[in-house]
Amino acid sequence: MTxxxxxxxxxxxTVNGVPRRATVPVRRLLSDALRHDLGLxxxxxxxxxxxxxxxxxxxxxxxxxxxxxxxxQADGAAVETVEGLARExxxxxxxxxxxxxxxxxxxxxxxxxxxxxxLMTITAGLxxxxxxxxxxxxxxxxxxxxxxxxxxxxxxxxxxxxxxxAAMRDGA
Numbered sequence: 001m002t003x004x005x006x007x008x009x010x011x012x013x014t015v016n017g018v019p020r021r022a023t024v025p026v027r028r029l030l031s032d033a034l035r036h037d038l039g040l041x042x043x044x045x046x047x048x049x050x051x052x053x054x055x056x057x058x059x060x061x062x063x064x065x066x067x068x069x070x071x072x073q074a075d076g077a078a079v080e081t082v083e084g085l086a087r088e089x090x091x092x093x094x095x096x097x098x099x100x101x102x103x104x105x106x107x108x109x110x111x112x113x114x115x116x117x118x119l120m121t122i123t124a125g126l127x128x129x130x131x132x133x134x135x136x137x138x139x140x141x142x143x144x145x146x147x148x149x150x151x152x153x154x155x156x157x158x159x160x161x162x163x164x165x166a167a168m169r170d171g172a
Contacts, residue, residue, distance in 0.1 A: 006026060007025060007026060008023050008024065008025055008026065009023070009024065009026050009072050009075075010022070010023045010024075011023075011024060011033075011071055011072055011074065011075040011076075012075060012076065013071075013074050013075065013076070013077055013078075013079050014077070014078045014079065015034070015038060015040065015079045015080075015081060015084070016079075016080055016081060016083060016084025017084065020038055022037040022038060022071070023037075024037055024071045024072065026070070026072055027070065028070065028071045028072075029048075029066065029067055029068075029069065029070060029071065030057070030059075030066040030067075030069040030070065030071045030073070030074050030079070031043055031045050031055040031057075031066035031067045032045070032071070033071035033074075034057070034066065034079070034081060037071075040081050040083050042081055042082035042083045042116050043055055043056075043057055043066055043081050043082065043116060044113055044114070044116055044117065045067060046113070046114070046117075046148075047067070048067045049067070050065040050067060050068040051148070052114070052117070052147070052148040053065065053114065053117040053118070053121060053146050053147030053148060054113060054114050054116065054117040054147070054148075055067045055117060056116070056117040056118075056120045056121045056147070057079055057080060057081050057120055058079070058080040058120055058123070058124045059074060059077050059078070059079050059080075060077050060078055061078075061124070061128070062124065063120055063121045063124035063125065080120070081116075081120070082115075082116035082119055082120060085097040085099070085100055085119060085120075085123065086100060097119075097123060098164045098167035098168050099119055099122050099123045099126065099160070099164040100119060101164070101167065102159075102160040102161070102163040102164035102167065103115065103118075103119065103157075103160045103164075105160075105163065106156045106157075106159045106160040106163055107156050108152065108156040108157045108159070108160035109151075109152065109157075110151035110152055111150075111151050114147055114148060114149045114150075114151075117147050118144065118147050118149070118157060121143060121144075121146065121147055122143050122144070122160075122161055122164065125139075125142070125143040126143070126161075126164060126165055126168055127168075131165070131168050131169040132169060135161070135162060135165045140158050140161045140162065143161055144157055144158060144161065
């Protein structure tokens with residue numbers, strides 16, 4: 001007897017505040033669904049094993065490696081990608097998130113491949129902590145330690161974390 005297997009499924013995820021539907025193969029990774037089915041190419045795919053962090057997105061408030069999550073597992077979830085970090089200002093322009101601004105000001109990127117993953121990981125980490133608490137070096141290590149960068153040597157990324165935390169504490 002042959003048991004029918006669903007090979008595709010229609011999912012609904014709220015991406016950057018906008019409900020989105022897609023019909024995806026049941027084995028499609030969230031990273032691939034974001035890039036190929038929803039056209040959001042800011043999420044980069046590096047190692048496809050969850051090691052490099054380039055594909056990090058925020059799912060229901062937690063930073064996750066989107067190459068380790070099936071798209072069908074995210075059905076009904078709220079997903080934030082790097083495309084959703086900047087916000088629209090009253091004049092219709094874009095205002096960078098404090099983490100993005102800190103990366104720009106601190107020259108915390110070179111080639112930019114790892115940057116979306118760093119931005120999402122750091123944003124989720126800083127938003128989850130008490131902004132009035134002093135940021136420790138151990139916390140910075142925790143925020144940047146799971147993402148790989150081959151270009152910068154991390155010094156400017158670490159400085160950007162401190163600057164972003166200060167800006168978030170000051171309400172920027």
